[in-house]
Amino acid sequence: MKLSRIVLSVILLCGFAQSSQALDYPTKFVRLIIPFPPGGGSEAQARTLAMQLSKMWNQQVIVENRPGAGTTIGAAYVANSAPDGYTLYLNSVSHTVAASLYSNLRYDPVKSFTPISRLSTSPFILLVNPSLGVNSMADLLALARSKPGKLNYGTTGVGAGPYLAAQMMVATTKIDARHVPFNGSGPLLTAVLGNVVDFGFGDPSALPSIKAGTLKALGVTSIKRSAILPDVPTFDETIQKGFDMANWSSILAPANTPPEIVNFINQSIATAVKSPEMIKAFAAQGFEPAPSSPEELRELMISEVKKYHDVLEAAGVKPQ
Amino acid sequence: MFATAIADLSHGFGVAFQPHNFLACLVGVLMGNLVGVLPGMGVMAAISILLPVTFSMPPVAAILMLAGIYYGAQYGGAICSILLNLPCHPPHAVTCLDGYPLTQQGKGGTALGITMMASFVGASFGITEMIFFAPVLVRVALKFGPPEICSLMLLGLLAGSTLTRGSPLKGVAMTTLGLTLGLVGSDALNGTERFTFGLLDLADGIDVVALALGLFGIAEFLKSVNKIVPLHASRAKLRLRDMRPSRADIKAASIPMLRGTIIGSLCALIPGTGPTIASFISYATEKKLSKTPERFGRGAIEGVAAPEASTHSAVQGDFIPTMSLGIPGDAVMALLLAALTIQGISPGPQLISDHPDIFWGLIASFWVGNILLVVLNVPLIGLWVKLLTVPYKYLYPSALFFVCVGVYSTNNDLFQVGETLAIGIAGYVLLTLGFHPAPILLGFVLGPRFEENLRRTMLISRGDFAVFVERPISAVFLALCVILIGTQIYLKWRKDSVEEPSAPAPIFDS
Structure with missing residues (x-):
């Protein structure tokens, strides 16, 4: 009787604890796709983040390089992946540039993705x-x-x-x-x-x-x-007053990823970038941590897509 | 300069022999050796999997272990190539050409013994080079711009298209097929997709591991399945003394070993080349220089020794630009650098002065690791050869199983498993028609680099082809190309002029 009560309360507590989080994620390994060959600027950044998230989530976060064609190969791959939070995408400013450079993209740089959080900024x-x-x-x-x-x-x-x-x-x-x-x-x-x-x-x-x-x-x-x-x-x-072109990296997921998963990952990233390991690794690589809300990231993406479209048009660069 | 290098190196040995560093090195080479033996399991995959483990380790131990996986895998890589005709890693694909015939003649143990020797010689040279000449070599390496790489690739293609015995025309046809396969995927310069047939999975091109395993392993498997004679019977009769290379074998292998070593160390320095190209070029060189080129492909011990020495020397040499410039030569090196950055250490020109522990500890650990590998592998040769006594009907299906698991684990991509099988079937058709697959792999590896650098050269020179002869290094390579073609024509002409009855066309008969 007593035992069953304890068991019952434990179960209830577990249920309560879970309902407060209301999330069963991640239950298997998560893949973090980067659209560059190993050794590029985002390699160590991705691996440090993956390490932190693996620790926080008790699940492996695996970095996968899918390089080529100005990041569009990796992006197309992620856009076509299941929106279950198990395929994440660490991209750079190239993601918003590619939209104006390639006429035959098989995805929309904003609409095919769910923004999660900005990660860092760095200059070229x-x-x-x-x-x-x-x-x-x-x-x-x-x-x-x-x-x-x-x-x-x-x-x-x-x-x-x-x-x-x-x-x-x-x-x-x-x-x-x-x-x-x-x-x-x-x-x-x-x-x-x-x-x-x-x-x-x-x-x-x-x-x-x-x-x-x-x-x-x-x-x-x-x-x-x-x-x-x-x-x-x-x-x-x-060169010219107002010249502004910085790299920023962010974490995206395929479109229609459930909002509770997005928020969970967003919170995890905000915590991860404050860890001493990440601060140290970012400094060694020359990145400045810059987490954001999903909404801020979406606005940034939209404005950057427009900005680079205008710049390239003015420069006479035509999409292929 | 030499005295300081020796002093630094002894400091390095002090670091490498610290118990936890020694242990890390041992674990690394053991893991690497294992990964090397398993067909299809890549070094990249192994290092990526173990990378998170190193986060909690001190930086020196971490880098020692990860590097150990890389060169340790090369020792294991030759084993399946020689015994089963399964090139577990692309650099060892050429080792199949003569290693497998040796096994079929019951001399697999000898081939493995020579391989271990060649590996150690190659690696030792690579390490020595790194200790004494790294700064000089790096400066030479930087002289290799797009025109030089382009000419070198052309030389490699020419030398390699006569890689296998049999009709030269067939060899050229296969090289061309390899070049065509190399075009599949996204254009490296502007991203346009070529020959992908709208398949996203082909956007990254055909995987080199899938191609090597399909063309050699699976094609060979399909070919021998149809034979009625049980193959294992002849190979099972192994006597212990067969395993030890004879004095004559060692003598025949020693000079090719040295040549392979030198070719490998040069290839390591040139950006965008590396072990695979090094092994191909050294095999082709040996065949060209040999007085009896017809023995190649039928079990010439030189054909095993030279490419293996070359691979190992290139693998160690790979670390030179990576460690001295902080710029990785290939994907594995990039991953190693990422491991350092994650530890908060910026790799680069100042690594040697800022972190002598890491640099010299790593170099000393190369010696330690290579000696460990020889000590580990020599007694194991007997065991590996015993593997062949496993009946064929069990051995090959399980090898194929490992191939599929290995290929899948590289990218967690089932498409690549299908790719391997499809290439294997195509390879089988080619084999039965008397086409040898080795030049396909050569064209595939060299072609994209040739094209990419040709186009860069044209951009830089404003479309002027004279740049290839104006730059001295490039001109030398082109001159070698001309000599190569010239001798070929001369030999043909002389043969025709004395009107000897031309030798019967060699038939593919392995």
Whole structure:
């Protein structure tokens, strides 16, 4: 009798505890898709987040690379996955750029996804090899103007954030230089280090090379100077007032993911980014934590899609 | 420079022999060896699975363990290639060409013994290179821009299309098929989809593991199933002394081993190449240089020694650009760097001075790990060879089962299992028609890199092809291409002019 009462109360309590959470998630491993090859800027970020979430949820969160075609392969894959919260997507600003670059996307960058939370922000960086002999943005622009059509610049691939920053810079400064796409930031850095291209647009994974002096940073693309490179001027200071093009990463899920799961993951991310491990890992990678609500993320996505559409249209870049 | 390197290295050994680091290294190489033996189970998958385990470990132990998985897997990788014709990892696909015929002749143990020797020699050279020449080599590596890589790939394609015995025309046809298969997927430069037939699963292209396992393992399996003679009978008669390589074997293998080592270490430095290409190029080189090229493909011990030494030397050399520049040479290296970043350590040019424990500890652990692997594997050779005494009807189906599980586990993607099977069936048809699959794999691996870099070169040079001869390194590769084609034509012409009755066309007969 007594025992059955205890059992009953335990069961009731469990029911109560569960109803307060009202959620049976996650009950199996969760996949976190990243649309870049391993070693890109978002690799370590994804793995640190996956580690934190695995710990908090007592379920494995597995990082899966699905690279290619300016993140559209990974995005299409996630858009076609089941909206059950077991397939998550860590993307970058490229996600909102791709909509204006590809005419035949098999998904809508906003409507095919459920926004969960923004994760971090970081600038893109204009890099040169010290042997080029330029020390400032003004030097570089002067060099480009003295040799119209002769300079080459590299990016991490058509549709990626650095590509867009490059398009914006070329359009604003009206320099005549040739674009050479590389597949990810590793090959891009090698190309700038090896003088294959004259200048390149990279992400904070270039930081160690900048600190070692093997690469020189001439500018950051964010509107404010970055905490990771406080001495490097912004494009806003050197090229044009209002130049703002920063990378941000966010976590999305396929459209129609249940709101209770979305809120649960959102809360988990807000907690995860405050953990010392994540703060340390983000700092090592040059990212600044920037969690948000799902609604804020949706608004950001809509405004960014429009912004890059306008910028690319003005720059005369037509979707393929 | 050498004295400091020695002093740093001895410090590194101090780090590597700390009990927990030694244990991490041991666990890593053991895991790697196991993963290597299991068909289809990739190094990437193994490292990804174990990555979360390392989060709670100190950084040195973590990186030692993960690196151990990578090079440990290479030791295991050759075993299935030689004994079962199953290339568990793409770099070991060429080892099948001569390793499997050796097994069929009852000399599987010898082949494994030579493989272990070649592996150790290759790895040792790679490590030595890393200790003394890393800074110099990195500077050379950076001279390899798109035109150089492009010319090198062309040389590889030319040298490799005569990779197998039999009709050269068939070899060229298979290389072309490989090139075509390499086109499947998204265009690396602008993302346009090619030959995907609207299938999202093909957007990333055909998986190289699926192709290697399908073409070699499954195709061979289907081919032998139809034979009435039980294959295992001849192979089961293994005597212990067969397992030890004879003096003559070692003598025949030693020079190719050294050449393979050097080719491997060079390939490791060039961005976008790596163990798979290294092993192909060294096999092709040996065949070209051999006085008796007709023995290749029929169980030439050089054909096992050279590519294996090359693979291992490339695997160790892979760490040079990764550790000195902080820029990963391939996906596995990228994952290792991510492991460091997660620990809050920025990899890069300053890693050596900021974290000497990690750098020198890692290098010292390479020695420790490679010695452990030899000690582990040499006694196991007997056991592996015993595997062949398992009746064929049990052995191959279970191997196929592991292939499917392995391929599936790489991406949790059933499509790739289907891909492997479909490629296997196509490979079987080709085999029965006398086409050998090795050049397909070669074309598939080299083709996309050739195309990508050709287009980058054209962008940079504004469409001017002269850039290929103006850049010295590229010009040397092109000159080698011309010599290669020239000798081929000359030999043919001389044969025709003396009007010897041409040798009967070799028939595919393995």
